Amino acid sequence: MAIEIDEDYLLAQLKTLLTIDSPTGYTDAVVIHCSRELERLGLTPELTRRGAIRAVRQGSRRQGARAIVAHLDTLGAQVKAIKENGRLELVPIGHWSARFAEGARVTLYSYHGAFRGTILPLKASGHTFNDAVDTAPVGWPHVELRVDALTRSAAETRALGIDVGDTVAIDTGAEFLDNGFINSRHLDDKAGVAILLAAIEALERAQARTPVDTHWLFTIAEEVGVGASSVVSPDIASMLTIDNGTAAPGQNSSEFGVTIAMADQTGPFDYHLTRKLVDLCEENRIPYQKDVFRYYRSDSASALEAGHDIRTALAAFGVDASHGYERIHRHALVSVAQLVAAFAVSPVRIGRDLSELSGIDDFTTQPTKAAEQAAAPSSGRRSPEYQRHRPGNLPRGGA
Structure with a gap:
């Protein structure tokens, strides 16, 4: 039975999430919002000391649980120094170019209140610097x-209560168009969070049963590389990460359908779990494409680096100009949500994953001969933007 995604609910959640500032290190407000929404959907969120969220939806069995994860934190900046002219030197939170910071409207959060302001190049006045505005270098220095306050010196800025280390949140400038395109900063990974909430809402509405517990995880430090390092429990055997895919020249990602990541800079994703995602897209007629990301990591990497022996995979919504002036299409959001719901209710195919350790019996297998990899042509059913990839007549596996 296909689980129907409420697109209006998904988009409403995304709009709300984009109004909540949450650069890494300043995520309390978005954690509270997400936790309350999970409670409204009927789940019981558990928070780590710093605020990562785990909400378990019970299935037929506890062992061999599945996790589905997205991150609540976004890019941002911090005050590095207070300059003699009263303006502020910044350093980035997360990895993003100052090229996309120029002209941004922001909120600065100090211990003594919030201030509005604008990030500007050092040579910002064309009437003063003429062509030097165009030849100025790009970079955080x-x-x-x-700051939009009366200050012309470092002393006056400090008197406002502003200090080194204060957090700077970047305005999203969100715009939802009637043709389905969405332009906004921080779609990475507010859109992923909205996808998880929409999948949960759909499963609850359908009163869907799952073969194992599903751990819905929301991390708070993915942009600095430590997202899922501490919120994964020993019951989890496989984890599906939901994040952005880079729709750009040289990439196979798209703003439509699901982008299934085969590898990122940390290496290949789990063969069997990734294969299962492909099968689920085929079975549920969800348009998809595959991609490999060279300069990318996600919550999957932080979980494995923390020592969790779990299968990991990444399903992405294609983002144009990721970590910059981002754009997505709602078609991808709904497609990924459909895959998430289908994954949650799908049968467990690797029974040995119930135990952390076992013998050679029932261990998984992968094709070893070229002849085994010969495939019949795909039936080609899909939206016109894509040619879906049928993996062939190989034995099906996956978590």
Whole structure:
């Protein structure tokens, strides 16, 4: 039975999430919002000390549980120094170029209140610097934050209560178009969070049963590389990460359908779990494509690096201009949500994953001969934007 996604609910959640500032290290408000929404959907969220969320939806069995994860934190900046002219030197939170910070409207959060401001290049006035505005270098040392308050010196800025280390949240500038395109900063990974909430809402509405417990995880430090390092429990055997796919020249990602990541800079994702995602897309007529990301990591990497012996895979919604002026299409959001719901209710195919350790009996297998990899042509059913990839007549596996 296909689980129907409420697109209006998904988009409403995304709009709300985009109004909540949550750069890494300043995520309390979005954690509270997400936790309350999970409670409204009928789940019981558990929070780690710092605020990562785990909400378990019970299935037929506890062992061999599945996790589905997205991250609540976003890119941002911090005050590095207070300059003699009263303006602020910044350093980035997460990895993003100052090229996309120039002109951004922001909120600065100090211990003594919040301030509005604009990130500007050091040479911001064309009437003063003429062509030098166009030849100025790009980089964080070459921008500054102009605070919208009366200050012309470092002493006056400090008197406002602003200090080194204060958090700077970047405005999203969100715009939802009637043709389905969505332009906004921080779609990575607010869109992923909205996808998880929409999948949960759909499963609850359908009163769907799952073969194992499903751990819905929301992390708070993915942008600095430590997202899922501490919220994964020993019951989990496989984890599906939901994050952005880079729709750009040289990539196979798209703003439509599901992008299934085969590998990122940390290496290949789990063969069997990734194969299962492909099968589920085929079985549920969900358009998809595969991609490999060279300069990318996700919550999957942090979980494995923390020592969790779990299968990991990544299903992405294609984002144009990721970590910059981001754009997505709602078609991808709904497609990924459909895959998440289908994954949650799908049968367990690798029974040995119930135990952390076992013998050679029932161990998984992969094709070893070229002849075994010969495949019949795909039936080709899909939206016109794509040619779906049928993996062939190989034995099916997956978690």
